[in-house]
Amino acid sequence: MSDKIIYKDGKLVVPDKPVILYIEGDGIGVDITPAMIEIIDAGVEKEYGQGRKIEWKEILAGEKAFKQLGLYLPDETPKLIEEYRVAIKGPLTTPIGGGFRSINVTLRQVLDLYACIRPVSYIKGVPSPMKEPEKLDVVIFRENTEDVYAGIEFPAGSPEANSIIELLKTMKKNVTPGASIGIKPMSKQGSERLIRMAIRYAISHNRKSVTLVHKGNIMKYTEGYFKTWGYELAAREFGDVTVTEDAVGEGARSEGKVIIKDRIADSMFQQLLLRPDEYDVLATPNLNGDYLSDAAAAQVGGLGMAPGGNLRDDVALFEATHGTAPKYAGQDKVNPGSILLSALMMLEHIGWEEAANRIKYAIGKAILDKKVTYDLARQIGNVEPLKTSEFAKAIISNL
Numbered sequence: 001m002s003d004k005i006i007y008k009d010g011k012l013v014v015p016d017k018p019v020i021l022y023i024e025g026d027g028i029g030v031d032i033t034p035a036m037i038e039i040i041d042a043g044v045e046k047e048y049g050q051g052r053k054i055e056w057k058e059i060l061a062g063e064k065a066f067k068q069l070g071l072y073l074p075d076e077t078p079k080l081i082e083e084y085r086v087a088i089k090g091p092l093t094t095p096i097g098g099g100f101r102s103i104n105v106t107l108r109q110v111l112d113l114y115a116c117i118r119p120v121s122y123i124k125g126v127p128s129p130m131k132e133p134e135k136l137d138v139v140i141f142r143e144n145t146e147d148v149y150a151g152i153e154f155p156a157g158s159p160e161a162n163s164i165i166e167l168l169k170t171m172k173k174n175v176t177p178g179a180s181i182g183i184k185p186m187s188k189q190g191s192e193r194l195i196r197m198a199i200r201y202a203i204s205h206n207r208k209s210v211t212l213v214h215k216g217n218i219m220k221y222t223e224g225y226f227k228t229w230g231y232e233l234a235a236r237e238f239g240d241v242t243v244t245e246d247a248v249g250e251g252a253r254s255e256g257k258v259i260i261k262d263r264i265a266d267s268m269f270q271q272l273l274l275r276p277d278e279y280d281v282l283a284t285p286n287l288n289g290d291y292l293s294d295a296a297a298a299q300v301g302g303l304g305m306a307p308g309g310n311l312r313d314d315v316a317l318f319e320a321t322h323g324t325a326p327k328y329a330g331q332d333k334v335n336p337g338s339i340l341l342s343a344l345m346m347l348e349h350i351g352w353e354e355a356a357n358r359i360k361y362a363i364g365k366a367i368l369d370k371k372v373t374y375d376l377a378r379q380i381g382n383v384e385p386l387k388t389s390e391f392a393k394a395i396i397s398n399l
């Protein structure tokens with residue numbers, strides 16, 4: 001019998017036949033989402049036989065929701081995600097025209113999914129601009145609700161901008177008259193919950209370090225405090241299982257402990273290129289994480305294969321990180337890699353790592369055999385591209 005996933009005493013309780021929600025997605029959603037479901041079902045069955053099975057339940061958002069219900073995001077959709085705890089989505093179009101906010105951003109905000117998680121690691125055979133792309137294996141935890149996402153801006157010359165400039169004058173802060181004004185709030189609780197999730201992940205996944213990525217040398221009380229709050233939290237809540245890089249430098253023992261370190265954001269970009277194997281879990285405020293996630297994904301072959309998830313403690317929404325690629329919609333052509341790897345994150349999230357690993361191997365083998373969709377075929381060169389459905393069959397045959 002299928003059943004709901006529940007959250008009890010700080011943990012997910014996952015039945016053997018859990019209901020998992022999916023949003024098909026607009027554009028190429030019709031191609032990649034069914035392929036993902038077919039592969040996941042085959043992998044789960046191969047691993048667990050009849051013992052475990054996902055009961056997929058479709059929920060509506062985007063153009064499909066608009067056609068059926070006249071709304072791009074029905075109220076019921078976030079409510080169901082909250083109720084069922086785990087969901088996965090294809091890409092959604094941001095409707096063009098006044099008054100529409102991105103459905104993706106709305107879902108994150110309505111559900112307070114405060115962490116955007118992007119694992120970035122190399123799959124052998126994927127074309128990459130790096131000499132040794134396999135050296136990069138990081139998981140980026142990006143704060144999803146504050147910083148520039150909660151930014152307040154006023155245009156140059158507006159009464160609001162001018163009155164803030166006047167107010168600042170009374171605090172002995174001079175701003176060029178007529179300047180545009182932007183404010184980015186970052187709170188202790190907002191930073192701490194993100195960093196806490198990153199440290200917990202590092203501990204439970206036997207990761208070596210958590211790096212706090214910030215621009216605190218310039219923005220002392222936002223980015224700088226993100227770093228300070230992070231170190232304080234690690235010492236206060238995880239003091240017995242973490243140790244700082246500085247303490248290790250002074251001779252502290254680090255065996256079995258997660259090392260907490262920090263890097264200034266610009267240096268972090270260099271480090272990921274020059275010394276990628278020294279980094280593991282990264283925790284970053286919103287804007288740094290935005291840049292860093294895509295730059296890191298490029299090192300291992302680009303966004304086409306980059307998975308992602310948006311989480312809070314008790315709810316997770318996994319997603320394809322690319323858009324709806326409307327010109328390819330319904331052509332059975334594009335790469336389902338991003339939503340598929342996001343589904344593997346989802347399997348790990350519910351504790352079905354064995355199935356995730358089996359499917360990961362099968363994807364890797366298909367790519368090594370050059371059985372790939374057009375985007376990878378074009379980069380590898382001299383390879384006949386497979387359709388989305390053929391790529392799915394190739395993966396399933398490797399299970």
Ligand code: NAP
Nearest residue numbers: 091092093094104304320321322323324325334335336375
């Ligand atoms: P896009 O849909 O990501 O497509 C840009 C290009 O990326 C495509 O033309 C294609 O490149 C490549 N691509 C994307 N997905 C691919 C896949 N699965 N397999 C192979 N190649 C893939 O970006 P966009 O054209 O800027 O955005 C289109 C719509 O998507 C917009 O409405 C935007 O708002 C929305 N969007 C949604 C999300 C989301 O839901 N998370 C994210 C981003 C954008 P080639 O043309 O070179 O083959």
